[in-house]
Amino acid sequence: MTPQLEILRSPRPAEVAAERLARAIARVDAERGACRLAIPGGSALAVLPHVLEDLSKGTWSRVQLTWVDERCVPASDEGSNRGGYLRLGLPPPASALPLWADDDDDPARAVARFERAFAREFAGGLDVALLGLGEDGHVASLFPGHAALQATGAAVFVADSPKPPPRRMSLTLPVLQATPHAVMMAAGTGKRAALRRVIQREDGLPTTALASLVIATDIDSEGESDE
Numbered sequence: 001m002t003p004q005l006e007i008l009r010s011p012r013p014a015e016v017a018a019e020r021l022a023r024a025i026a027r028v029d030a031e032r033g034a035c036r037l038a039i040p041g042g043s044a045l046a047v048l049p050h051v052l053e054d055l056s057k058g059t060w061s062r063v064q065l066t067w068v069d070e071r072c073v074p075a076s077d078e079g080s081n082r083g084g085y086l087r088l089g090l091p092p093p094a095s096a097l098p099l100w101a102d103d104d105d106d107p108a109r110a111v112a113r114f115e116r117a118f119a120r121e122f123a124g125g126l127d128v129a130l131l132g133l134g135e136d137g138h139v140a141s142l143f144p145g146h147a148a149l150q151a152t153g154a155a156v157f158v159a160d161s162p163k164p165p166p167r168r169m170s171l172t173l174p175v176l177q178a179t180p181h182a183v184m185m186a187a188g189t190g191k192r193a194a195l196r197r198v199i200q201r202e203d204g205l206p207t208t209a210l211a212s213l214v215i216a217t218d219i220d221s222e223g224e225s226d227e
């Protein structure tokens with residue numbers, strides 16, 4: 001199958017990403033009366049308030065939320081992806097399944113707890129994922145060339161993330177690969193080199209394994225072509 005990569009260039013990438021995300025959530029919600037969504041931390045969280053503006057009333061309350069990755073810290077820690085989401089102060093979704101809960105202390109047990117709940121509540125899959133892009137090309141907490149890219153369950157513990165903090169949890173590549181709607185926001189010139197590598201589908205980059213990806217970016221295409 002030919003991989004689908006769609007690049008949406010805009011000075012307002014968060015709004016453009018939100019439009020695509022809201023459209024995908026609404027479509028799934030219309031079909032199933034619910035939508036399974038995973039979100040990252042970091043700068044891509046700026047997309048979410050716009051998603052709420054774009055969705056019809058009531059749709060968000062049927063969203064089952066989880067995270068594409070998490071740092072092994074409590075939500076009160078400023079490095080927590082879940083904490084970053086909670087600090088946005090958005091209305092509650094139908095449910096929220098943390099990758100790392102405040103009472104988790106053992107990574108192996110946290111992976112097992114999450115995988116049981118993900119199988120039960122999410123039927124082991126997602127409908128829609130919002131992704132960020134690290135300057136080193138990482139997506140979720142899947143770093144280029146890292147052994148976690150080979151993980152086969154639903155979640156993986158990363159003990160040695162190259163970007164701090166070192167202890168993280170991530171959804172695995174098979175889960176992201178099976179997600180029909182993946183929308184990435186890559187904003188700011190600091191992401192230019194990583195975006196170029198994503199577009200070139202560089203070997204070993206997590207995004208290269210995705211069958212379909214929409215990228216909203218404010219980065220121009222200068223330097224992307226080798227011609």
Ligand SMILES: O=C1O[C@H](COP(=O)(O)O)[C@@H](O)[C@H](O)[C@H]1O
Nearest residue numbers: 040041042043044132133134140
């Ligand atoms: O560590 C992480 O980094 C990526 C990118 O974050 P950004 O702030 O540079 O956009 C993020 O997508 C991921 O969820 C996070 O844990």
